[in-house]
Amino acid sequence: MLVLPAAASAQAPGTDKSGGAAYAEPTPTPTPPPPPADITVPGAVAQILPDGSAAAPAAAPPQVQQAIFAANKIQAMPYVYGGGHGDFEDDGYDCSGTVSYALHGGGLLDSPLDSGSFMSWGERGKGLWITVYTNPGHAYAVIAGLRLDTSAASVTKSNTRKFKKALERGPRWRPTERSSRGFKARHPLGL
Template sequence: MPTATVDPASGLAVAPAGAPAEVVALIAAGNVIASTPYKYGGGHGDFEDTAYDCSGSVSYALHGAGLLDETLDSTALSKWGLAGAGAWITIYANKTHTYLIVAGLRFDTSGAKKAGSRWQAAPRSSKGFKVRHPAVAGL
Protein backbone atom coordinates (compact mmCIF):
# COMPACT_ATOMS: atom_id res chain seq x y z
CA MET A 1 0.00 0.00 0.00
CA PRO A 2 1.33 3.46 -0.85
CA THR A 3 1.87 5.80 2.09
CA ALA A 4 0.54 9.32 2.57
CA THR A 5 3.06 12.04 3.38
CA VAL A 6 3.06 15.28 5.37
CA ASP A 7 4.13 18.44 3.56
CA PRO A 8 6.76 19.92 5.90
CA ALA A 9 5.90 23.52 5.02
CA SER A 10 2.14 23.34 5.55
CA GLY A 11 1.75 20.35 7.87
CA LEU A 12 -0.96 19.05 5.58
CA ALA A 13 -1.23 15.47 4.38
CA VAL A 14 -0.85 14.42 0.77
CA ALA A 15 -2.77 11.34 -0.30
CA PRO A 16 -0.79 8.70 -2.16
CA ALA A 17 -1.44 8.12 -5.85
CA GLY A 18 -3.98 5.38 -6.42
CA ALA A 19 -5.63 5.70 -3.00
CA PRO A 20 -9.37 4.94 -2.84
CA ALA A 21 -11.71 7.92 -3.10
CA GLU A 22 -12.65 7.60 0.60
CA VAL A 23 -8.99 7.87 1.61
CA VAL A 24 -8.46 10.95 -0.55
CA ALA A 25 -11.64 12.52 0.88
CA LEU A 26 -10.68 11.66 4.48
CA ILE A 27 -7.25 13.25 4.03
CA ALA A 28 -8.81 16.34 2.43
CA ALA A 29 -11.26 16.66 5.35
CA GLY A 30 -8.47 16.18 7.89
CA ASN A 31 -6.50 18.92 6.17
CA VAL A 32 -9.39 21.36 6.69
CA ILE A 33 -9.06 21.09 10.49
CA ALA A 34 -5.43 19.95 10.78
CA SER A 35 -4.22 23.11 12.46
CA THR A 36 -7.36 24.20 14.32
CA PRO A 37 -7.05 24.50 18.10
CA TYR A 38 -7.79 21.67 20.50
CA LYS A 39 -10.86 22.06 22.71
CA TYR A 40 -12.40 19.35 24.87
CA GLY A 41 -15.83 18.65 23.39
CA GLY A 42 -14.96 20.49 20.18
CA GLY A 43 -16.57 19.13 17.04
CA HIS A 44 -19.45 17.43 18.84
CA GLY A 45 -23.07 18.27 18.27
CA ASP A 46 -22.10 19.57 14.85
CA PHE A 47 -19.22 18.73 12.57
CA GLU A 48 -18.44 22.41 12.06
CA ASP A 49 -16.64 24.04 14.98
CA THR A 50 -13.76 26.41 15.72
CA ALA A 51 -11.79 23.81 17.71
CA TYR A 52 -11.82 20.02 17.96
CA ASP A 53 -10.98 17.35 20.50
CA CYS A 54 -9.62 13.93 19.52
CA SER A 55 -12.94 12.26 18.77
CA GLY A 56 -14.34 15.41 17.16
CA SER A 57 -11.31 15.42 14.84
CA VAL A 58 -11.61 11.74 13.93
CA SER A 59 -15.38 12.11 13.45
CA TYR A 60 -14.86 15.12 11.17
CA ALA A 61 -12.36 13.24 9.00
CA LEU A 62 -14.55 10.11 8.77
CA HIS A 63 -17.56 12.27 7.94
CA GLY A 64 -15.60 14.00 5.18
CA ALA A 65 -14.99 10.59 3.64
CA GLY A 66 -18.70 9.79 3.75
CA LEU A 67 -18.15 7.12 6.41
CA LEU A 68 -19.86 8.70 9.42
CA ASP A 69 -23.18 10.55 9.72
CA GLU A 70 -22.91 11.84 13.30
CA THR A 71 -20.11 12.79 15.65
CA LEU A 72 -19.02 10.05 18.05
CA ASP A 73 -16.99 10.20 21.24
CA SER A 74 -13.98 7.96 21.74
CA THR A 75 -15.97 5.27 23.57
CA ALA A 76 -18.44 5.03 20.68
CA LEU A 77 -15.58 4.98 18.17
CA SER A 78 -14.11 1.99 20.06
CA LYS A 79 -17.23 0.05 18.97
CA TRP A 80 -17.71 1.60 15.52
CA GLY A 81 -17.17 -0.29 12.26
CA LEU A 82 -15.47 -3.68 12.34
CA ALA A 83 -12.80 -5.09 14.64
CA GLY A 84 -9.18 -5.08 13.54
CA ALA A 85 -6.99 -2.97 11.30
CA GLY A 86 -8.23 -1.82 7.91
CA ALA A 87 -6.28 -1.91 4.69
CA TRP A 88 -6.25 1.91 4.42
CA ILE A 89 -8.07 3.34 7.47
CA THR A 90 -7.71 2.19 11.08
CA ILE A 91 -9.25 3.81 14.15
CA TYR A 92 -7.65 3.38 17.58
CA ALA A 93 -10.00 4.25 20.44
CA ASN A 94 -10.54 3.79 24.14
CA LYS A 95 -12.66 5.61 26.73
CA THR A 96 -10.32 8.63 26.89
CA HIS A 97 -8.65 9.06 23.49
CA THR A 98 -8.90 8.21 19.82
CA TYR A 99 -6.77 8.67 16.72
CA LEU A 100 -6.63 7.16 13.27
CA ILE A 101 -4.10 5.92 10.78
CA VAL A 102 -4.88 6.53 7.12
CA ALA A 103 -2.53 5.36 4.37
CA GLY A 104 0.17 4.93 7.02
CA LEU A 105 -0.15 8.46 8.42
CA ARG A 106 -1.43 9.28 11.91
CA PHE A 107 -4.20 11.85 12.49
CA ASP A 108 -4.04 12.62 16.20
CA THR A 109 -4.47 15.56 18.57
CA SER A 110 -1.88 14.02 20.89
CA GLY A 111 1.76 14.78 20.20
CA ALA A 112 1.12 17.73 17.89
CA LYS A 113 3.01 20.93 18.62
CA LYS A 114 0.93 23.93 19.71
CA ALA A 115 -0.88 25.26 16.63
CA GLY A 116 0.74 22.40 14.74
CA SER A 117 -0.87 19.87 12.48
CA ARG A 118 -2.79 16.83 13.59
CA TRP A 119 -0.99 14.89 10.81
CA GLN A 120 2.03 13.03 12.13
CA ALA A 121 4.36 10.49 10.61
CA ALA A 122 5.70 9.34 13.97
CA PRO A 123 4.09 6.18 15.31
CA ARG A 124 2.59 5.88 18.79
CA SER A 125 1.76 2.93 20.98
CA SER A 126 -1.64 1.36 20.42
CA LYS A 127 -1.54 -0.41 23.79
CA GLY A 128 -4.89 -0.04 25.55
CA PHE A 129 -6.76 0.93 22.37
CA LYS A 130 -9.43 -1.01 20.53
CA VAL A 131 -8.61 -1.30 16.85
CA ARG A 132 -11.44 -0.73 14.37
CA HIS A 133 -11.91 -0.04 10.68
CA PRO A 134 -14.74 1.09 8.40
CA ALA A 135 -17.26 -1.57 7.41
CA VAL A 136 -16.48 -0.91 3.75
CA ALA A 137 -14.72 -3.53 1.63
CA GLY A 138 -11.14 -2.63 0.80
CA LEU A 139 -10.75 0.17 3.36
Protein backbone atom coordinates (compact mmCIF):
# COMPACT_ATOMS: atom_id res chain seq x y z
CA MET A 1 0.00 0.00 0.00
CA LEU A 2 1.25 3.42 -0.96
CA VAL A 3 0.51 6.33 1.41
CA LEU A 4 0.56 9.85 0.04
CA PRO A 5 0.60 12.85 2.36
CA ALA A 6 -2.57 14.95 2.36
CA ALA A 7 -2.31 18.48 1.00
CA ALA A 8 -1.50 20.95 3.71
CA SER A 9 -4.22 23.47 4.41
CA ALA A 10 -1.69 26.19 5.18
CA GLN A 11 1.44 26.93 3.24
CA ALA A 12 4.63 25.73 4.75
CA PRO A 13 7.16 28.44 5.61
CA GLY A 14 9.14 29.59 2.62
CA THR A 15 6.57 28.46 0.05
CA ASP A 16 4.82 31.83 -0.34
CA LYS A 17 4.06 32.25 -4.06
CA SER A 18 4.74 36.00 -3.82
CA GLY A 19 8.40 35.27 -3.41
CA GLY A 20 8.23 36.39 0.19
CA ALA A 21 7.91 40.04 -0.75
CA ALA A 22 5.74 42.12 1.48
CA TYR A 23 3.33 44.33 -0.41
CA ALA A 24 2.80 47.84 0.84
CA GLU A 25 -0.71 49.13 1.19
CA PRO A 26 -1.55 51.33 -1.80
CA THR A 27 -1.26 55.03 -1.17
CA PRO A 28 -4.76 56.47 -1.03
CA THR A 29 -5.61 59.00 -3.72
CA PRO A 30 -5.85 62.44 -2.14
CA THR A 31 -9.37 63.75 -1.92
CA PRO A 32 -9.81 66.92 -3.96
CA PRO A 33 -10.71 70.00 -1.97
CA PRO A 34 -14.42 70.60 -1.66
CA PRO A 35 -15.94 73.20 -3.96
CA PRO A 36 -16.24 76.67 -2.50
CA ALA A 37 -19.25 77.23 -0.30
CA ASP A 38 -22.16 79.08 -1.85
CA ILE A 39 -21.76 82.45 -0.15
CA THR A 40 -23.94 85.53 -0.58
CA VAL A 41 -23.26 89.12 0.38
CA PRO A 42 -25.74 91.94 0.96
CA GLY A 43 -26.64 94.10 -2.00
CA ALA A 44 -26.69 93.73 -5.77
CA VAL A 45 -22.98 93.35 -6.63
CA ALA A 46 -20.90 90.16 -6.48
CA GLN A 47 -17.58 90.26 -4.61
CA ILE A 48 -14.34 88.34 -5.14
CA LEU A 49 -13.28 86.46 -2.02
CA PRO A 50 -9.64 85.99 -0.96
CA ASP A 51 -9.60 82.40 -2.33
CA GLY A 52 -10.55 83.67 -5.80
CA SER A 53 -14.16 82.49 -5.69
CA ALA A 54 -17.05 84.95 -5.71
CA ALA A 55 -19.85 85.71 -3.29
CA ALA A 56 -23.17 86.22 -5.04
CA PRO A 57 -25.29 89.24 -4.19
CA ALA A 58 -28.28 88.41 -2.01
CA ALA A 59 -30.47 90.71 -4.14
CA ALA A 60 -29.70 88.79 -7.36
CA PRO A 61 -32.24 86.43 -8.94
CA PRO A 62 -31.60 82.72 -8.25
CA GLN A 63 -30.33 82.08 -11.81
CA VAL A 64 -27.65 84.73 -11.34
CA GLN A 65 -26.59 83.35 -7.97
CA GLN A 66 -26.43 79.82 -9.39
CA ALA A 67 -24.34 81.01 -12.37
CA ILE A 68 -21.84 82.53 -9.91
CA PHE A 69 -21.77 79.40 -7.76
CA ALA A 70 -21.21 77.25 -10.87
CA ALA A 71 -18.34 79.47 -12.06
CA ASN A 72 -16.76 79.14 -8.61
CA LYS A 73 -16.43 75.39 -9.18
CA ILE A 74 -14.02 75.87 -12.11
CA GLN A 75 -11.87 78.68 -10.69
CA ALA A 76 -8.81 76.45 -10.24
CA MET A 77 -9.13 74.78 -13.65
CA PRO A 78 -6.52 75.39 -16.34
CA TYR A 79 -7.07 77.10 -19.67
CA VAL A 80 -7.57 74.44 -22.34
CA TYR A 81 -8.35 75.48 -25.91
CA GLY A 82 -11.73 73.95 -26.77
CA GLY A 83 -12.28 72.99 -23.13
CA GLY A 84 -15.94 72.82 -22.17
CA HIS A 85 -17.17 72.67 -25.78
CA GLY A 86 -18.02 68.97 -25.98
CA ASP A 87 -19.41 68.69 -22.47
CA PHE A 88 -19.90 71.04 -19.57
CA GLU A 89 -17.68 68.83 -17.38
CA ASP A 90 -14.10 68.94 -18.66
CA ASP A 91 -10.44 68.93 -17.56
CA GLY A 92 -10.05 72.62 -18.39
CA TYR A 93 -11.93 75.43 -20.07
CA ASP A 94 -11.39 78.05 -22.73
CA CYS A 95 -13.18 81.40 -22.78
CA SER A 96 -16.51 80.31 -24.21
CA GLY A 97 -16.42 77.03 -22.29
CA THR A 98 -16.09 79.07 -19.09
CA VAL A 99 -19.03 81.32 -19.98
CA SER A 100 -21.08 78.29 -21.06
CA TYR A 101 -20.39 76.51 -17.76
CA ALA A 102 -21.56 79.48 -15.70
CA LEU A 103 -24.70 80.03 -17.77
CA HIS A 104 -25.54 76.34 -17.66
CA GLY A 105 -25.16 76.40 -13.88
CA GLY A 106 -27.75 79.16 -13.78
CA GLY A 107 -30.13 77.14 -15.95
CA LEU A 108 -29.64 79.59 -18.83
CA LEU A 109 -27.91 77.40 -21.42
CA ASP A 110 -28.62 73.81 -22.49
CA SER A 111 -25.45 73.07 -24.45
CA PRO A 112 -22.02 74.71 -24.70
CA LEU A 113 -21.45 77.46 -27.25
CA ASP A 114 -18.29 78.78 -28.86
CA SER A 115 -17.46 82.49 -29.03
CA GLY A 116 -18.95 82.94 -32.49
CA SER A 117 -22.21 81.27 -31.47
CA PHE A 118 -22.56 83.58 -28.48
CA MET A 119 -22.77 86.48 -30.95
CA SER A 120 -26.38 85.51 -31.72
CA TRP A 121 -27.30 84.01 -28.33
CA GLY A 122 -29.85 85.65 -26.05
CA GLU A 123 -30.87 89.27 -26.46
CA ARG A 124 -28.86 92.21 -27.81
CA GLY A 125 -27.18 94.65 -25.47
CA LYS A 126 -26.19 94.68 -21.83
CA GLY A 127 -28.27 92.78 -19.33
CA LEU A 128 -29.42 93.88 -15.90
CA TRP A 129 -27.51 91.06 -14.19
CA ILE A 130 -25.57 89.13 -16.83
CA THR A 131 -23.82 90.38 -19.96
CA VAL A 132 -21.81 88.16 -22.30
CA TYR A 133 -19.24 90.09 -24.34
CA THR A 134 -18.31 88.17 -27.44
CA ASN A 135 -16.60 88.29 -30.81
CA PRO A 136 -15.46 85.47 -33.13
CA GLY A 137 -12.29 84.91 -31.10
CA HIS A 138 -13.13 85.55 -27.44
CA ALA A 139 -15.99 85.66 -24.94
CA TYR A 140 -16.25 86.73 -21.33
CA ALA A 141 -19.12 87.56 -19.01
CA VAL A 142 -19.94 90.15 -16.41
CA ILE A 143 -22.22 88.62 -13.81
CA ALA A 144 -23.64 90.87 -11.09
CA GLY A 145 -20.86 93.38 -11.75
CA LEU A 146 -17.99 90.89 -11.64
CA ARG A 147 -15.98 89.82 -14.70
CA LEU A 148 -15.59 86.11 -15.45
CA ASP A 149 -12.79 85.77 -18.00
CA THR A 150 -9.96 83.45 -19.01
CA SER A 151 -7.90 86.50 -19.96
CA ALA A 152 -6.22 88.73 -17.40
CA ALA A 153 -6.61 91.77 -19.70
CA SER A 154 -6.63 95.01 -17.66
CA VAL A 155 -5.47 93.22 -14.51
CA THR A 156 -2.25 94.64 -13.05
CA LYS A 157 0.02 93.44 -10.28
CA SER A 158 -1.37 96.14 -8.02
CA ASN A 159 -4.85 94.61 -8.52
CA THR A 160 -3.57 91.23 -7.42
CA ARG A 161 -2.25 92.11 -3.99
CA LYS A 162 -5.60 91.10 -2.56
CA PHE A 163 -6.63 88.66 -5.31
CA LYS A 164 -3.61 86.45 -6.06
CA LYS A 165 -5.33 84.35 -8.74
CA ALA A 166 -6.41 87.33 -10.85
CA LEU A 167 -3.31 87.18 -13.08
CA GLU A 168 -3.54 83.41 -13.65
CA ARG A 169 -4.62 82.09 -17.03
CA GLY A 170 -7.85 80.14 -17.11
CA PRO A 171 -11.37 80.58 -15.74
CA ARG A 172 -11.07 83.26 -13.07
CA TRP A 173 -13.02 86.10 -11.55
CA ARG A 174 -11.18 89.32 -12.41
CA PRO A 175 -11.15 92.36 -10.09
CA THR A 176 -11.17 94.87 -12.95
CA GLU A 177 -13.31 95.72 -15.92
CA ARG A 178 -11.83 95.47 -19.40
CA SER A 179 -12.58 97.33 -22.58
CA SER A 180 -15.54 95.89 -24.44
CA ARG A 181 -14.40 97.52 -27.68
CA GLY A 182 -14.67 94.99 -30.50
CA PHE A 183 -17.18 92.82 -28.60
CA LYS A 184 -20.93 92.42 -28.98
CA ALA A 185 -22.93 92.54 -25.76
CA ARG A 186 -25.59 89.83 -25.30
CA HIS A 187 -27.71 88.86 -22.32
CA PRO A 188 -30.24 86.25 -21.23
CA LEU A 189 -33.87 87.32 -21.57
CA GLY A 190 -35.00 89.17 -18.44
CA LEU A 191 -31.57 89.23 -16.83
